[in-house]
Amino acid sequence: MPRESSHTDTRPLGYAAAFFPALLNPDLETPSLVIGPKGKSAAKRYNIYRNNVTVSLIEALAAVFPAVQRITGVEFFRAMARCYVREMVPSSPLLFEYGHEFPEFIERYAYASEMPWLADVARIERGWLDAYHAADAYPLSTHDLADSTREQLIELKFAPHPTTRIIRSRFAAVTIFAANRTDGPFGEINAAEPEDALITRPQYDVVLRRLRPGGAAFLLALLDGRPLGAAVASALNAAPSFDIAANIAGAIEAGAFMTTRVGGPM
């Protein structure tokens, strides 16, 4: 990569435009608008800012994705995160919102290709933090459905709880994620077993559940605003063994919904 000449923006308020390009680009020289005291060089001094920016963003990613870091090891994670930071600088000052494109990045990251399930673990982990910070709301309770007739139930639509996330994986991403969010040992995992995750946070604690067969198709249809009858049909289509009662009860118990209504847009 050719070295660009130092940035010499001389407009009175051009200092930020001249200062920032080299922060995330090690091939650029120290901007010429800064100096050390008494005519000293500013190279090492400027590098403090370079280091602060990169390291703090790597640490922000490590805070969002602790299970991914535990799986890859710290050194691998930091190298991967450094590449991501240079490609995808944050646009929001809220760092708990950083890294939404990290799972897609992991899929493209050549050194991670031997861990094809890693991106899905990252998706669950990102969803976990989104649920952690999502708005507070009372979840729907099974009592709210108690006096509905069968005909009403078929037409019922469910508004998702603000914390609800569904993540589908061709791998055992739920089990791998759960095993790596704590420090304890875990048994052998068959990574090739497909798993779907339901993430909720009925009050303060985030809850992660592995969905039963057809459960993801069912909940995604409901979250899409389709009525219960149609969602059950999608689920049965996806998995003939779909258990209607267990799936509805499980999702409500997990706090996946906020309200129900009949007819109209959800």
Added chain:
Amino acid sequence: MNATGTHGSAIARNSAARVELQSPALCFPAYPVAGLAGASFKPEHLPSILADRERRFFEVHAENYMGAGGTPHRSLELIRRDYPVSLHGVCMSIGGPDALDKTHLERFRRAVERYEPALVSEHLAWSTHEGIHFNDLLPLPYNAATLARVCAHIDEVQEAIRRPILLENPSSYLTFRASTMSETDFVREIAKQTGCGLLLDVNNVYVSATNQGFSARDYLSNFPLSRVGEIHLAGHARQSDDEAEPLLIDSHDVPVADDVWQLYEFAISRVGAIPTLIEWDSNLPGWPILKAEADKVQAVLDRVNSGHYYAA
């Protein structure tokens, strides 16, 4: 999506009151912060702090409480119920040439409204430019053009939150060829033009003085001390510059250095018992260690308050 379900033929199954868990109109006690030592609040320390119930204030980074809901807000509510809180903004980018981020300013305003903090502060630095957030406190030149821009930004923040802020002096590692004013003259002029107060970070003064080769005590003598509403103390790390001379990093990951304690006593002998915070942001120790640092500050402040004080 219509969450309340009141349209058309719809049958609302739940009362509207159940739909959105409105944060109740919390009315926190107006705890005074005068003469108190404080500590950075970290969620890891919450149980110890709640069991502690001592005379103290806690400071939080405003950005950590800008999510929609969940545990962070619950934790800060518990802290705020028992203690005065200082809301310390890190990412407003007041020192940047770009216009302030209106969305972020509105989030900041809501945090001030929600937690009724005893102190509200921000930094003389920039962190966002052209829509990129660098997550660091970046420096600016001190001259007439930047002074006007910084003052306009502070006016905007203070209008939004309807109260003055305290502006913190930065730690610096380098200077700009385009600077025409000293930092102390720059902040004095800002305080005069905007009516803001100042957050004097004594560790930053020490770090900058070492890095730039000036006298920290001269800096304090030139600093508009009458505007100081809060003091920060923190630990720093030691590196060396291109000429192999000491280069200090404002790292907030170790105890306060002895030299910084001495400089603090020098400052406090001139400004009085200003609320003083121990900042600790990474390599976090257990609560007893952070608490012991805060207790050390409280002892200094109590000595000042009781009049039995002799400057170092």
